[in-house]
Structures are given as C-alpha cells and as structure tokens.
Amino acid sequence: MTDEQQENPRAGVSRRRLLGITGTGAAVGAATFAGGLGLGRATADDSVPQGGSRTYPFYGGHQSGVVTPAQDRLHFAAFDVTATTREDLITLLQAWTLAAAEMTQGRPAQADETSYDAPPADTGEADGLPASGLTLTFGFGPSLFRDAQGKDRFGIAARQPKELARLPHFPADKLDPSRSDGDLCVQACADDPQVAVHAIRNLSRIAFGSAEIRWAQLGFGRTSSTSTSQATPRNLFGFKDGTANLKAENAGDLDQHVWVARGDDPRAEWMTGGSYLVARRINMHLETWDRTSLREQEAIVGRDRPQGAPLSGGTEFTEPDFAAKGRGNEPLISATSHVQLAHPTRNGGAKMLRRGYNFTDGNDALGRLDAGLFFLAYVRRPSTQYIPMQNRLAQHDGMMEYLQHTGSALFAVPPGARAGGYVGEVLFT
Amino acid sequence: MTDEQQENPRAGVSRRRLLGITGTGAAVGAATFAGGLGLGRATADDSVPQGGSRTYPFYGGHQSGVVTPAQDRLHFAAFDVTATTREDLITLLQAWTLAAAEMTQGRPAQADETSYDAPPADTGEADGLPASGLTLTFGFGPSLFRDAQGKDRFGIAARQPKELARLPHFPADKLDPSRSDGDLCVQACADDPQVAVHAIRNLSRIAFGSAEIRWAQLGFGRTSSTSTSQATPRNLFGFKDGTANLKAENAGDLDQHVWVARGDDPRAEWMTGGSYLVARRINMHLETWDRTSLREQEAIVGRDRPQGAPLSGGTEFTEPDFAAKGRGNEPLISATSHVQLAHPTRNGGAKMLRRGYNFTDGNDALGRLDAGLFFLAYVRRPSTQYIPMQNRLAQHDGMMEYLQHTGSALFAVPPGARAGGYVGEVLFT
Ligand code: HEM
Ligand code: HEM
Numbered sequence: 117m118t119d120e121q122q123e124n125p126r127a128g129v130s131r132r133r134l135l136g137i138t139g140t141g142a143a144v145g146a147a148t149f150a151g152g153l154g155l156g157r158a159t160a161d162d163s164v165p166q167g168g169s170r171t172y173p174f175y176g177g178h179q180s181g182v183v184t185p186a187q188d189r190l191h192f193a194a195f196d197v198t199a200t201t202r203e204d205l206i207t208l209l210q211a212w213t214l215a216a217a218e219m220t221q222g223r224p225a226q227a228d229e230t231s232y233d234a235p236p237a238d239t240g241e242a243d244g245l246p247a248s249g250l251t252l253t254f255g256f257g258p259s260l261f262r263d264a265q266g267k268d269r270f271g272i273a274a275r276q277p278k279e280l281a282r283l284p285h286f287p288a289d290k291l292d293p294s295r296s297d298g299d300l301c302v303q304a305c306a307d308d309p310q311v312a313v314h315a316i317r318n319l320s321r322i323a324f325g326s327a328e329i330r331w332a333q334l335g336f337g338r339t340s341s342t343s344t345s346q347a348t349p350r351n352l353f354g355f356k357d358g359t360a361n362l363k364a365e366n367a368g369d370l371d372q373h374v375w376v377a378r379g380d381d382p383r384a385e386w387m388t389g390g391s392y393l394v395a396r397r398i399n400m401h402l403e404t405w406d407r408t409s410l411r412e413q414e415a416i417v418g419r420d421r422p423q424g425a426p427l428s429g430g431t432e433f434t435e436p437d438f439a440a441k442g443r444g445n446e447p448l449i450s451a452t453s454h455v456q457l458a459h460p461t462r463n464g465g466a467k468m469l470r471r472g473y474n475f476t477d478g479n480d481a482l483g484r485l486d487a488g489l490f491f492l493a494y495v496r497r498p499s500t501q502y503i504p505m506q507n508r509l510a511q512h513d514g515m516m517e518y519l520q521h522t523g524s525a526l527f528a529v530p531p532g533a534r535a536g537g538y539v540g541e542v543l544f545t
Numbered sequence: 546m547t548d549e550q551q552e553n554p555r556a557g558v559s560r561r562r563l564l565g566i567t568g569t570g571a572a573v574g575a576a577t578f579a580g581g582l583g584l585g586r587a588t589a590d591d592s593v594p595q596g597g598s599r600t601y602p603f604y605g606g607h608q609s610g611v612v613t614p615a616q617d618r619l620h621f622a623a624f625d626v627t628a629t630t631r632e633d634l635i636t637l638l639q640a641w642t643l644a645a646a647e648m649t650q651g652r653p654a655q656a657d658e659t660s661y662d663a664p665p666a667d668t669g670e671a672d673g674l675p676a677s678g679l680t681l682t683f684g685f686g687p688s689l690f691r692d693a694q695g696k697d698r699f700g701i702a703a704r705q706p707k708e709l710a711r712l713p714h715f716p717a718d719k720l721d722p723s724r725s726d727g728d729l730c731v732q733a734c735a736d737d738p739q740v741a742v743h744a745i746r747n748l749s750r751i752a753f754g755s756a757e758i759r760w761a762q763l764g765f766g767r768t769s770s771t772s773t774s775q776a777t778p779r780n781l782f783g784f785k786d787g788t789a790n791l792k793a794e795n796a797g798d799l800d801q802h803v804w805v806a807r808g809d810d811p812r813a814e815w816m817t818g819g820s821y822l823v824a825r826r827i828n829m830h831l832e833t834w835d836r837t838s839l840r841e842q843e844a845i846v847g848r849d850r851p852q853g854a855p856l857s858g859g860t861e862f863t864e865p866d867f868a869a870k871g872r873g874n875e876p877l878i879s880a881t882s883h884v885q886l887a888h889p890t891r892n893g894g895a896k897m898l899r900r901g902y903n904f905t906d907g908n909d910a911l912g913r914l915d916a917g918l919f920f921l922a923y924v925r926r927p928s929t930q931y932i933p934m935q936n937r938l939a940q941h942d943g944m945m946e947y948l949q950h951t952g953s954a955l956f957a958v959p960p961g962a963r964a965g966g967y968v969g970e971v972l973f974t
Contacts, residue, residue: 189738189765191905196912232840239835240783240850241766241903244776294910309618309738310766310778313905317781317914321835328912334905336618336763337670337739347673349739352746354669406668406750411661421669474670476620476742476763477906481723483625483757485746 168248168307174217176532177389178375179539181251182494183364183469185343187305190335190473191312192395192490193319194298194525197260199326202270206544208326212254212302213538215322216315222247225318239321242314250306252315254539255393255527258282260299272543277384279392279498280528286521287510295397295523298330303393303492309334331523333397335473335490342471348424348432351489352400352474353518355417356424359432360455362469373467373501374494386542389531391494394468394502397475397523400488405518416514418453426455452514458505466501469494488519498526597677597736603646605961606818607804608968610680611923612793612898614772616734619764619902620741621824621919622748623727623954626689628755631699635973637755641683641731642967644751645744651676654747668750671743679735681744683968684822684956687711689728701972706813708821708927709957715950716939724826724952727759732822732921738763760952762826764902764919771900777853777861780918781829781903782947784846785853788861789884791898802896802930803923815971818960820923823897823931826904826952829917834947845943847882855884881943887934895930898923917948927955 172180199205215225222245224238261276263269282297302319304312313334320329339351340358344365348356362369371377376387405413414420418427418436426436428448438456440448449456460467471494476487495501510516533539601609628634644654651674653667690705692698711726731748733741742763749758768780769787773794777785791798800806805816834842843849847856847865855865857877867885869877878885889896900923905916924930939945962968 193908232843233838235836236783236839236842236850238783239781239831241779241781243779243783243851308766310903313765313781313903313916317831317916320914321832324832329908329914330912332905332908332914334763334765334907336742336765337737350670350672352668352670354665354667354672402668402746403750403753407664409662410665413665414661421665422672474739474742476761478763479622479758479761483759485749485758485761487742487746 168311169222169246170249170307171221171247172249172251174213174220174252174533175535179251179253179390179529179532180220181253181303181305182374182391182471182529183342183370184249184251184305185346185364186338186340186358186471187249187251188307188338189305189309189312190338190490191304191309191316191332192335192492193302193304193316193332194257194330194395195300195302195320195323195327196330197269197299197327200269202272202544204326205270206538208323209254209540210538211322212319213533215318216252216254216539219315219318220247220250220252222250225315225322239314239318241317242311245308245311245314248306248308248311250304250311250315252319253303253305253393253529255301255303255529256280256540256543257298257300257525257527259297275384275386275543277381277387277528279381280384280526283394283498283524283526284503286506288516288519289510289521289524291524292397292522295331295333297525298527300327301393301395301525301527309336333473333475333490333523334477335475337474339472339474339489340470342469351472352402352487353405353413353417355413355419355421356432357472357489358470359419359424360459362467369467370469373496374469376496380496384528387528387530391469391496391529392498392502393527393529394491394493394495394498395523395525395527396491396506396521398489398491399486399520399522401484401518401520402487403484408518415450416453416518418449418455427453450514452512454509454513454515457508457513463505463508464500466505468501468505488522494529597740598651598675599678599736600650600676601678601680603642603649603681603962604964608680608682608819608958608961609649610682610732610734611803611820611900611958612771612799613678613680613734614775614793615767615769615787615900616678616680617736617767618734618738618741619767619919620733620738620745620761621764621921622731622733622745622761623686623759623824624729624731624749624752624756625759626698626728626756629698631701631973633755634699635967637752638683638969639967640751641748642962644747645681645683645968648744648747649676649679649681651679654744654751668743668747670746671740674737674740674743677735677737677740679733679740679744681748682732682734682822682958684730684732684958685709685969685972686727686729686954686956688726704813704815704972706810706816706957708810709813709955712823712927712935712953712955713932715935717945717948718939718950718953720953721826721951724760724762726954727956729756730822730824730954730956738765762904762919762952763906764904766903768901768903768918769899771898780901781831781916782834782842782846784842784848784850785861786901786918787899788848788853789888791896798896799898802925803898805925809925813957816957816959820898820925820958821927821931822956822958823920823922823924823927824952824954824956825920825935825950827918827920828915828949828951830913830947830949831916832913837947844879845882845947847878847884856882879943881941883938883942883944886937886942892934892937893929895934897930897934917951923958 226237428437428440655666657666857866857869
C-alpha cells in the first residue's frame, strides 16, 4: 500500500475494483475498504425501496417496450445525428446497445474501468434503484436515411422502408418543429421515472459527438393498458384509456397489426420483426373540457366515465353496439364519437397498439397547464393503420375541439438485437 | 322512472347518487344501475394497482407536507391572485381547504351534486387511484400582502411577516421572472405523480376567476430524505442527497429550525406553527459535471459518491471531520466543498429542512437536458437560515460552476387548518 492510499484510502483505487468486478493483487490492501462501496445498482444494500425489481430482456427477436405491459413512466428522446460517417453511426448504435443491455438489467450504463481521475462511467443517479421494469426501444426516423436535400446520409437510403416517410400534415395540426421528427429515437419506459431519466441521460452522454437530443418528453402516467393483466388507467380527460387496445396476450393480433412480417416491404426486409412508432404530442385543453357537461363528455368519447363502458350499455369490456338506438331514435353512441370513429369496423379493420402517456410541462402564458397526452402507437403499416384514422379523427372527431397536436414523428423500430450484435444491425449488413 | 331513464339509463342520474353519497326517493329506479358506477376514488374495485394507500391528515396544528416523510413525486404551482377583494380571497382559501381535505384522503376534489348536464365536479383522472400519500401544502408570497406599488391588496399588509420579503438577488442568479415569485403556492407531493398532478389541476380549476397558475414545476424524484425511516435518494449529480438533513424524528430540531414559534414576530403571530418555504429552480449542467473526474466531483461535494460518506472517513452518517488532514497536510474535506460551506458549524448553527426534487423539462436549444434540482427548504427564519448560506454558497461553493439558479420564490406557510376552518384563517381573523 502506498503512502497515498494510507492517507486517503480511496486515492488511486480503480472504480472497477470498487464495482467488485475484479480484484487484482495490488488492490488487496484497498479491497477491504472498497468492499463497502459497491457502486453496482442492483446490489446496493441501502437501495431506496421503490419496488420494481422486474426486468425485461434487452436482446431478442423483437425489441422490448413495444408489447411489454406499459410501465408507469416514460422519458422519450428524439436525437439528431451529428456523425457523418456510416462507421460512426454504427459505433453509436453499438455503444447504445451495450449500455441498454446493462441498464435494462438494473446495472450501470457502462462498466467502470477508470480511476478516480476520470469521470464516472455511469452518472450515478440510479445507483441503488432496481431495474424498475426499464425498457429501451430504439427507432430510426426518415431523416436518417435521406437529408432534406434527399441525400443518402449513411449509405442506407436504398433500404428506407416505403412506410417510413414524414407524417403528412393533418387537419388542425399545429406542430412545433422543435418537438417533431428526429433521426433516432429512444423510448425509455420504467415504473420509476428516475430510472427512465437516468437511461436517456446516459444514452445522450454516450452519444456525445455523434448525436444530440432534438426534443425530449417526460410522461408521468401511462394512458394505456397493453396487457389483459393491467387495469385500465385514465387520461387527463378523466376517462379510462386503453380499454379496446391491442393486448400483448393476443399474439394473433400482434402479428397482424404490430409486427412487420417478411415480405411486407421487399426493399426493407430488415424491418421483419420490427414495427413503426407514431409519436404525437397532443395538448389537451383541460380548462375547456372541464367546463363541458358529463353528458357531452361521454357523448364525445362514446363511453361512460365511471367504468369506461360503451354508451350502448354493458360494462367496460362489452363490445360497443353502434346500431343501438335511444330516445328519438338517436344512436346511443354518436357517429362522431371518438370510439366509433376509431373503431376497427369503421377503419377497414385497422387496429393499433397504443402506448401513450399523460404529460404536463409547466403552464402556458395564460396560466393554463401545458398538459395532454403524448400519444405513442405501434403499427405494422402507418399508411393504413394510422394515417387514414388520424385524418378521419381530425375531420370528424368531436374531441378535436379540445385537442391540439403540437408534435409529430414517425420512426421505424427495427427488430430486437441479437446478443453480441447491436440494435439496427440488420439495416447495415 | 321516466321514459328517458328507460331508454338511456344514465340520463338524469345525479352524480351525487353515483358517488353513493346519498340516495333520494326519486333515485331508487336508477340506483341499481348507479351501484356499479361508483365514481369514488378510493373505493373503485378496479383500481390501478399502484400501491400507496397511505394517507396523511389535512387538518392539524401544522400543515402536512413539511415534516411528512418526503414522497417520491412533486407537482408545485405558484398562483397569481386575480380576485380583488378580501372576501373573494377567503372564499378561495375555503374552497381549496375543502378540496384538499377530500383529495388528501383519496376522495374526489368536490362532492358531486350535479346532473349529467353539468361538468363533473372532479376531473376524474385519479379515479381508482389510492391517496398515494398526497399532501397539499399552501403558502403566501410577499406580493399577496402588498402589490408592486406597496398597496395593501387584501387588508393584510400590517400583518405581513418581517421574514416574508422577496429573496434578494444572489451572486450568479439568472432568474426567469416567469418561474419566480407568486401570490400563493401549492406544493403537492405524492408517491404517484398522477395523483399530484390531479390535485394541482383541480385546485387550479377551483381557483378559476380568483387565481391562475403563474408557474408550475413537476419533480420526478425526491432528492431528500426527511425521515430516519427513509433511505437517502440521489440527485442528478449521482450523489446521495439528504444525508445530513433535518429529520422528522428529531422534534427538538424541528422546533428550533422549522416551525415558527410564538413571539418570533409580534406582528405576525398568525405564523406560529407555520414555516417559510424557499423554492429555487436550480439547473444543473449535467454535461459538464459528467466530464469531471470522480475525484473532483467528490471534492466538490465533500462526500464520496458510492456511500455518501464524508471524505474525512467513516460511513454515510459519520460526522464530517473538517480538521482531518491528508497528504501534504491538505484538509480531506476542502474548505470550498458544498458540505463544509453548508454545514451548521460554518453557518452559526443554521439548519434547514430540505425537501427538493429532481426535475427535467425537455431540453434546451443546444440539445442538453433542461434538468436539475427544484430546491425546496423549510425554515423558521429565512434571514438567518437561508439567505446567508445561499450567499456563501453562491460565492465560494465549487459546485456553483455546474449550477444555474433559474427560479426563486419565498412563501409563508401558515400553520395547519383546524377542522371546520380554512388554511390561513389565522391571517384573516
Ligand atoms: C388526446 C387525445 C386522445 C384521447 C384523450 C383519446 C381517448 C380515448 C379514449 C377515452 C378511448 C376509449 C377507451 C379505449 O378503448 O382506449 C379511446 C379509444 C381509441 N382511440 Fe383515442 N384518444 C386520443 C387520441 C387518439 C388518436 C390520435 C388516435 C389515432 C389516430 C386514437 C385512437 C384510438 C383508438 C383506435 C381507440 C379504440 C377504439 C375502439 O376500438 O373502440 N386516439 N381514445
Ligand atoms: C443543485 C443544487 C444542489 C445540489 C446538487 C446539492 C447537493 C448536496 C449534497 C450531495 C449534499 C450532501 C448530502 C446531504 O447531507 O444531503 C448536500 C448537503 C447540503 N446542502 Fe446542498 N445541494 C444543492 C443546493 C443547495 C442549496 C441551494 C442549499 C442552501 C442554500 C444547500 C444546502 C445544503 C445543506 C444545508 C446541506 C447539509 C450540510 C451538512 O450539514 O452536512 N444545498 N447538498
């Protein structure tokens, strides 16, 4: 043991040793001391008790975070790639993959081999917290394939999926460019927001010099159930949201409506097992909604507020009966109700996997909460499953009076990475 | 039963009945149906399982949310009062009191006596969620007492506490007026953010016409333990935060440092049993911090990162020994370290109850996370417990290089309301 170690026991002790990853001969003197330091996340014995030791695999045929039962909290980030070479982009995806594989298992983003004289490899704010069901889901925006001038940025333009085009302008859209689009996206979902924020921060840090955050969105409460094991949560209109959602348990539905299949797009076979992610930041005019009668609110949605039952009767999971008539021979579920306009029978059978979150970002200049629903939906074919429905809703949905779409993006979500590979590898090989 | 009720069973059913609060004779026909609707929050049998059925009393000698063990999530709002009469201000405080007493017990904000033709009294997004430890803590800003011209707005100027003055400008402050000050504040803390957001939204709705939100802040993770029963959480610098905080278990400390005592301020005896709340939005330059060596980070804080132990040795709760010397006779804890500069022995014995939260509000134009610590601290005397310390830190704290204070406010937090009374009543009687 050197003098330095005697005087300041931590001086020169490598953090790799502190992590307990290895103990070299020279470290024995310090190891006793280091024993108590354990920087590893999952192992910290004084962990903040938040529950949530649940973990989801990172590697696999599909990415996690799509049909994974929607976790409670979200941190979403869209990135602009500043790297200019294909190699640098691949290096970024490889580094992200390694970090994501660690963090989703409740470990620090990067194993730490540095000394006290280097910055810590992980930023530390999730030390002691369990994995909390963290999933990290990566996507590619249309602009990754071609820049605004149509130039092939990374030699992948020929493989751009035909479904991956910027979303069109929809009626009443009032989009903020600084909350829209992006070359890459990362959806971090977890049951503890600190874990989700930690993940985005560390990925953003790893991207330093190759990509930077274009926009980010925190979601404080899930607005959809995506599994029959989950109770249906409520959105900021106070209504249950997710009742008629696709559910992870119905594998047939997922294959039909969520996962891209071989042959869907011959020039983008790499998307097989992937999906498309529609992201829409939708502000909700809560003050106006709150001044609307319950009758009107329910008519707009097409379901009742207490239970989420269709206005044609029954309980939450009863199928709506759009033919049912009430007083004056009026339909019990209005033709301009959200539920009827969005229903598969009115959309050529189209369904989507909704996975949105409530958000609030402070307030606007008029003292109203800047709040709403960060709509996320996974579909196999945006052109048939999202775009026509959004057009129909934008034109006819009575709810539109209370909504304003302020952000928009579409991403191709590649299949899962294989262990030893990296997310999106299929696009580059 | 009318035809209307037969054809649309919910038509004309009062929501008061749906709430199960009362059943009048005329309602019997519908009651069967209504039985299944239960809008009450705590009783919904299909509640989203989030844990957190913990409740704290609203009425009492002190307001809850001060020494209450810090809950995980925060929604904070500062309001500008638009009402111009004392009566209207009192009416607002009365309405807020009633709603707060309901919501903190896991019930809707307002009992619902309206029909389907009126807006629901509660906005509904917390239906089915437990109380989740919700506390609502109310405060009065200096501007409530006198406007910018010094005019007595509500006949209370003579009773303005001498401690309740706008915080001075501190070195390096870069305050955004739209994130600072306010006539009133509400601190909503809960273990479920949806419950905290619901509370602020409903209070803001109740305030319609009397007060509007000036600024609001969501905090996604607590940065302080305020009870010996809590593990110490971490801030976004990755360090444990709250180690040397005042703890609710030390009643002597609370009486000495948190609660205003009789005689503290003869012109504001109404503050007896209350406290002062300092709110500072502090942006943290995470990217710069993340490029700093662990050694430097620890030197800046004065504690180690893994455990939060003082650099003079020991474990988390060992008292720092500022006299301890290391190599070259240098102090092990630097004189410019945050912990030494903030320590009571360096501040004439001053202590405060810190109750802050990590925040992230998207990103800035440079693609950096707009993130930091929303610093909240409760003190008996801002003039001796906060202002000198903040001046000292702003001038000497090595951490300041990584911080930017962007919001600032001070509020007088009156004692708790008595059942049947309202929060702040002591100021008006
Ligand atoms: C802030 C905006 C929105 C709100 C508040 C909202 C709310 C709701 C509610 C309360 C339901 C009924 C419960 C359920 O089945 O989940 C619902 C259903 C649905 N919504 Fe939305 N929604 C919004 C935007 C959208 C958008 C933009 C789309 C797609 C373009 C969409 C597509 C659907 C679909 C497909 C259903 C299921 C319809 C069915 O099969 O019955 N929603 N929504
Ligand atoms: C983003 C800004 C800040 C960060 C990241 C931060 C972080 C920390 C950390 C890591 C500790 C050591 C652990 C503990 O005892 O809690 C600490 C202690 C403390 N901080 Fe801060 N702090 C910040 C701002 C402030 C401000 C503005 C004040 C008051 C003006 C303050 C007052 C204190 C006090 C009184 C202690 C306890 C000192 C002791 O008795 O040992 N901090 N802070």
